[in-house]
Amino acid sequence: MISRRDRPGIIVVTLVAATILTLLYLPPWLDALRPYWVALVLIYWALETQDMISLGWAFIIGLLLDLLTGSLLGLHALSLVIIIYLVTHFRSRLRFFPPWQQALSLFALLLNDRIILLWIISLRGDPLPSLSFWLPPIVGTVLWPWLFLLLDRVRISSHHRGAS
Amino acid sequence: MISGNPGAGTKFFGSAAQTARLMLYGLLAVVLMAMDQRGHYVPRIRSMAEYLVEPVYHAMEWPVRATRNLFGQFQSRRSLRHENEDLRERLLAQQGALQRLDTVLEENRRLRALIEGAEGQTFEFQFAELVRVDLDPFSHKVMVDRGAEDGVEIGQAVIDGSGVMGQVEDVHPHFSEIRLISDPNHALPVQINRTGLRTVAFGTGETGVLLLPSVPRQADVREGDLVVTSGLGNRFPGGYPVAVVSSVDRGEGLTFVKVEATPLAALDRGREVLLIRSSDEPLPDGEMADEQAAEDGGETTAAQTDAPAAEQAPAAEDNADSGPEAATEDASTESTEDAGSGATAGDEP
Numbered sequence: 304m305i306s307r308r309d310r311p312g313i314i315v316v317t318l319v320a321a322t323i324l325t326l327l328y329l330p331p332w333l334d335a336l337r338p339y340w341v342a343l344v345l346i347y348w349a350l351e352t353q354d355m356i357s358l359g360w361a362f363i364i365g366l367l368l369d370l371l372t373g374s375l376l377g378l379h380a381l382s383l384v385i386i387i388y389l390v391t392h393f394r395s396r397l398r399f400f401p402p403w404q405q406a407l408s409l410f411a412l413l414l415n416d417r418i419i420l421l422w423i424i425s426l427r428g429d430p431l432p433s434l435s436f437w438l439p440p441i442v443g444t445v446l447w448p449w450l451f452l453l454l455d456r457v458r459i460s461s462h463h464r465g466a467s
Numbered sequence: 468m469i470s471g472n473p474g475a476g477t478k479f480f481g482s483a484a485q486t487a488r489l490m491l492y493g494l495l496a497v498v499l500m501a502m503d504q505r506g507h508y509v510p511r512i513r514s515m516a517e518y519l520v521e522p523v524y525h526a527m528e529w530p531v532r533a534t535r536n537l538f539g540q541f542q543s544r545r546s547l548r549h550e551n552e553d554l555r556e557r558l559l560a561q562q563g564a565l566q567r568l569d570t571v572l573e574e575n576r577r578l579r580a581l582i583e584g585a586e587g588q589t590f591e592f593q594f595a596e597l598v599r600v601d602l603d604p605f606s607h608k609v610m611v612d613r614g615a616e617d618g619v620e621i622g623q624a625v626i627d628g629s630g631v632m633g634q635v636e637d638v639h640p641h642f643s644e645i646r647l648i649s650d651p652n653h654a655l656p657v658q659i660n661r662t663g664l665r666t667v668a669f670g671t672g673e674t675g676v677l678l679l680p681s682v683p684r685q686a687d688v689r690e691g692d693l694v695v696t697s698g699l700g701n702r703f704p705g706g707y708p709v710a711v712v713s714s715v716d717r718g719e720g721l722t723f724v725k726v727e728a729t730p731l732a733a734l735d736r737g738r739e740v741l742l743i744r745s746s747d748e749p750l751p752d753g754e755m756a757d758e759q760a761a762e763d764g765g766e767t768t769a770a771q772t773d774a775p776a777a778e779q780a781p782a783a784e785d786n787a788d789s790g791p792e793a794a795t796e797d798a799s800t801e802s803t804e805d806a807g808s809g810a811t812a813g814d815e816p
Contacts, residue, residue, distance in 0.1 A: 326527055326600045331735050334601055358485070362492045366499075370520045373610075373637075373644055374603035376509055377499030384496065388489040392482065424605060427504060429651045430672045432605065 313461040314355060317344050317454060318364065326371060335435040338443035339413060341368055341379070342386055346409065347454045349390040350398055361387040378423060382416050389415075406447045413440035517639050524610065524642055527600050590704055593617065593742040595625075598642060607650035607670065609633075611740055614641040624696075624703045624743045630731030631655070631696060631709045632740055647734050648709070649674045656700045657709055660693040662686075668694060668709060674734040677710050679726040686724065688715050694728050704743060 321340035329337065341364065349356040365380030372379070389412060390397065397408060417440055424432065502509040595611040602608050613619050615638045623635040625645050633653070637644040648655050649670040657679070658665045664686055668677045682688055692712040698705020710728035717724050 322523070323527065326523070326602075328531075328601055334604065337601075358488045358492050362496070365496070367520065370513065370516055371523060372603040373606050373608045375500045375606075376503040376513055377496035378603075380499070381493060381496035384489060384492045388485065391485065420605075423500065429605070432672070 310461070311355065313458060314348050314352075317348075317457065320344075322368065322371065325368070336438055336442050338439050338446055339416065342383060342413070342416065343443055343447065343450055344454070345383060345387060346390050346412070347451060349387050350394060351455075351458070356387055356391075358384050358387055375423070375427075378420070381423075382419055385419065386412055386416055402448050402451075405451075406444050409447050410440055410444040413443050416440075514637060514639075517637070521639050521642065524598060524600060528598055528612070591744045593619070593744065595619075595740050595742055597738055597740065602644075607647045607653075607672070608636065608644045609647065610642050610644055611742075612642060613742065614639045614643050616640050618744075619643045619742060620744070622702055624707075625740050626707055626743060627732045627740045629708070629733065631703065631707050632732040632734060634702060635742065645740075647674070648677065648730060648732075649734055655703065655709065656697045657694050658697040659688060659712075660695045660708075662688075662692075664688070665697050665699065668728065675729055676713075677728045677730055679712075679728060680723060682724045682726050684717065684722070684724055688712060688724060688726055690715060704745060 318341065321344040324340045325337070345356060345361060345364065361383040362380045365378075365383040366376065368374075368379040368383075369376050393408075397405060400408065414437075417437060421431070421436070499509060503513065593613060595613040598610040598612050600610055602610065609632075611625075619635055619638050621635055621638055625632045625634060631648060633645045633647040633650075635643050636646040646653055647670070648668070649672065651670050651672045653670040655668045655677075656665070657668045664682070666679050666681050668679050671678050677694075679694070690712055693708055694710045694712060696703040696705055696707045696709055708731050710730045712726060713729045714727045715724055716726075
């Protein structure tokens with residue numbers, strides 16, 4: 304299978320790109336639209352490779368993201384672990400969904416993640432966020448097919464480079 | 468592995484192990500969050516781990532700097548001259564305003580000497596720029612490009628050109644994180660500039676709104692009143708503008724007036740900030756009290772946050788520097804409290 308030839312290097316590169324997109328300074332109105340880049344990229348790799356993305360890696364990447372974004376330590380770790388668990392659990396089904404159905408299940412995943420975040424926010428006793436809180440899952444779903452194609456291309460070109 | 472009988476057992480076993488792992492990591496994450504929130508051990512580990520991720524901020528900051536330098540190179544002489552003239556005019560205007568300040572300052576010093584009061588604290592300002600990095604939108608933090616190596620300390624007050632922004636919460640070698648006053652867990656001791664009424668301003672989670680929950684019903688508060696720092700708690704120096712009162716709700720059946728204020732500082736679009744450091748040593752007791760005030764949140768804490776402020780005054784009296792000064796502060800605090808809540812009646816001698 305193709306997945307044999309996947310090297311961790313390309314996964315790291317795409318994750319670093321996702322992290323930069325997460326931290327990139329945007330004007331406030333655009334900031335509210337920012338999708339959960341790291342989760343999207345991790346979901347792609349969890350779908351396309353057999354077991355490169357374990358729960359342990361999701362946890363560690365989540366912790367790094369917590370440190371970088373200055374959020375509560377463990378917040379992103381928890382959310383990524385849950386996402387990756389669900390993706391690997393339904394992997395065989397998700398992979399053979401037509402794109403629109405895949406995007407739809409991705410929307411459910413991201414929405415679930417937001418609900419967990421909402422739960423944590425309310426546990427901390429912070430006031431509930433405004434309606435724009437629910438925008439990132441929508442943006443993520445809309446971007447998903449394009450991101451999928453882009454990452455596919457990146458991955459295949461990395462295979463070629465690996466072969467030559 | 469995907470189909471067939473022999474694989475079914477291992478698949479089931481594999482998914483059970485995966486679920487167990489999910490539980491383990493989930494539990495670990497929740498414990499970490501709880502410890503981070505409560506401040507047990509984790510913050511210390513965290514600030515060490517942040518050394519590891521600091522290069523990422525450098526990497527993010529570099530292209531921004533580079534493009535700015537590039538633009539700076541190509542800025543035309545004419546626009547520079549314009550800017551120069553503009554700045555010179557503004558400097559002159561502000562020098563004019565400052566001339567009077569000198570006299571007032573001298574007068575203030577004489578009057579203080581007359582009542583044998585403490586010398587007013589002097590402050591040093593340190594310029595810093597916001598790092599163009601977007602942190603978690605729910606954390607209400609920004610990052611500036613001065614850190615421990617530039618002498619930044621945890622707890623320093625941060626202002627911008629128009630008002631108070633927040634306080635330094637975490638210091639890295641070259642960066643530090645600033646907790647904004649809009650954070651729902653942030654409380655700032657303030658007073659209404661017009662009447663001198665002391666209260667506490669809480670963040671609401673929105674950058675445009677601060678809440679002053681402990682203003683008594685009969686208090687004189689109007690829309691457009693300037694809210695300044697009161698200097699109680701010894702963390703924020705007194706007299707810096709914080710916000711302008713935007714709405715006053717004297718609804719029926721409320722014990723306190725619901726006062727909302729709009730912060731003056733550009734919390735979500737600022738660029739340059741000043742870090743304030745008082746030249747003499749702040750009182751440790753005061754800091755503790757402020758810490759507590761900053762950590763308490765919600766409506767119920769009005770009395771709690773007032774109480775430590777009152778408690779801290781006797782500690783201030785012990786300090787050789789501030790005798791009568793602290794006492795008058797104390798008295799005026801208690802009198803406003805008297806007029807106000809009455810919730811702190813237990814603290815009265």
